[in-house]
Amino acid sequence: MRHRSLLILTAALTTGALTLTACGSRDDSNSNSGDGGGNQTVVIGLDAPLTGDLSALGLGIKNSADLAVKTANKNKTVPGVTFEIQALDDQAQPSSGQQNATKFVANKKVLGTVGPLNSSVGESMQKVLADAKLVQVSPANTSPSLTQGQDWNGGTKARPFASYFRTSTTDAVQGPFAAQYLFNDAKKKNVYVIDDKKTYGAGLAATFKAEFEKLGGKVAGTAHIDPETKDFSSVATRVKSSGADVVYYGGEYPAAGPLSKQIKKAGAKIPLVGGDGIYSGEYIKLSGKEGVGDLATSVGAPIETLPSAKEFVANYEKGGYKEPFEAYGGYSYDATWAIIEAVKAVVEANDGKLPSDARAKVAEAVGSVDFDGVTGKVSFDEFGDTTNKQLTVYEYKDGDWAAVKSGELTS
Known part of the structure; x- marks a missing residue:
């Protein structure tokens, strides 16, 4: 794909503070016009x-x-x-x-x-x-x-x-942010890295792994899973045998919840950590009591x-x-x-x-x-990325996600 330069609008852009006001009731149709009255x-x-x-x-x-x-x-x-x-x-x-x-x-x-x-x-x-x-x-x-x-x-x-x-x-920030938290704050030194082979999951796991190793952490093993199967017993067994003190998963909550549960049931009482793809109330339901203590990063505060x-x-x-x-x-x-x-x-x-x-x-x-x-x-930078780079680490406890640490990636 060729590079396309960012065009700059010559007209002055009039913006200002975003003002929110009470809204009407929900319209479940695909077209929601509200009450603007414009022509x-x-x-x-x-x-x-x-x-x-x-x-x-x-x-x-x-x-x-x-x-x-x-x-x-x-x-x-x-x-x-x-x-x-x-x-x-x-x-x-x-x-x-x-x-x-x-x-x-x-x-x-x-x-x-x-x-x-x-x-x-x-x-x-x-x-x-x-x-x-x-x-x-x-x-x-x-x-x-x-x-x-x-x-x-x-x-x-x-x-x-x-x-x-x-x-x-982006995951260029999110993966390393998780690695820095696990190595420096949670004192985890030996990680098992798993991903679902998708664009998001594989990319996130790769950026995490690179930063974790850069910090001095060890990778006990790696694995790819098919998120559609929901049977992760073989990889759960390998995690248990690896001696890892934490699992990092690149993927989303439909597979991450069952994966966490099966890893714990295999005897590895260690946290599973993922990105914003697992930061959902649905993960709490899918991982059950076994998921308590698991961590997720998500964008923003x-x-x-x-x-x-x-x-x-x-x-x-x-x-x-x-x-x-x-x-x-x-x-x-x-x-x-x-x-x-x-x-x-x-x-x-x-x-x-x-x-x-x-x-x-x-x-x-x-x-x-x-x-x-x-x-x-x-606002957006020259690549179209947000200029807001803040991230937060959450922990599953007391039946919900609780914020543990917010900040930006340190170089």
Whole structure:
């Protein structure tokens, strides 16, 4: 893939502090127009796993984007424009994500897309959306290659698609952050590394392993699993025999929960540690009592502790959403708001109307957004990555995830 330079919007970008207000009740349809009353309709495409094993995270993403759209419509954030959400289910499958990207492109009212959850799905969507100059802002993709190219770890960083952005930090930061915590704070020196061979899981495990070894830790063994089987008895036995004092897993909660349970039942009473893919209430259910003491890293600071997120949390509850906003709710709200702010800048630069080349203009404008969001300062660097690099370590105890340490990766 060739490098595409980031275009800079010549018009001044008008932003400001993000203001949240109470929202109306939830609309379960795919199009949620709220009560904006504008005479121009802008659709924001939403791609996430809305059914299947990862639907808990996907529905949190969808609901939070819906809340952002309803807030913008209620406040008339962009005068003369009403926003709608077109939500499509990718079932965490790259092929479905690519098909959904094609559907978004075909809908001429779609001027931006939010999602997906999975890095492999995001990878399948990038070119389709980029060819149509349709901006994509993911609240959850963490694979570094999506913004910095396949050789990002080999000394050559090249942005593949100028239309792709994300509000979550990458595994180039998350994996090493976990390694530093385990080695320096938890005093773990001997790790067994397992991944699910997917884009997200394998990449996360690789960055963790490299940093752990750099710090002086030992790798007792490595393994790849098929997350669809749910029978991990053989690898659990190998973990027990290895003498490892911790397991690091690159993957998501549907496999991580049963894996943790089976490792403990095999006799290895050691914690399983993973990334944001296991940071969900569903992991608590799947790992059961055996999972107590397990750890997860996730992007950002605990949202409940952020002053900037208080109104979001309150308004999400008032909105009547059936599902929790989960790990990526605040990042999904901010991803959606970045598109809303970009549309605002483009409309203001064109005498209050959408230009004929609105898609390209909005994609350019997203790169220049700078506002105070739910998760803190929202802006993007030259690769389309968030400038917010904060991460948090959580521990499963007392039936829930509890924050243990927040901070940024130290070099």
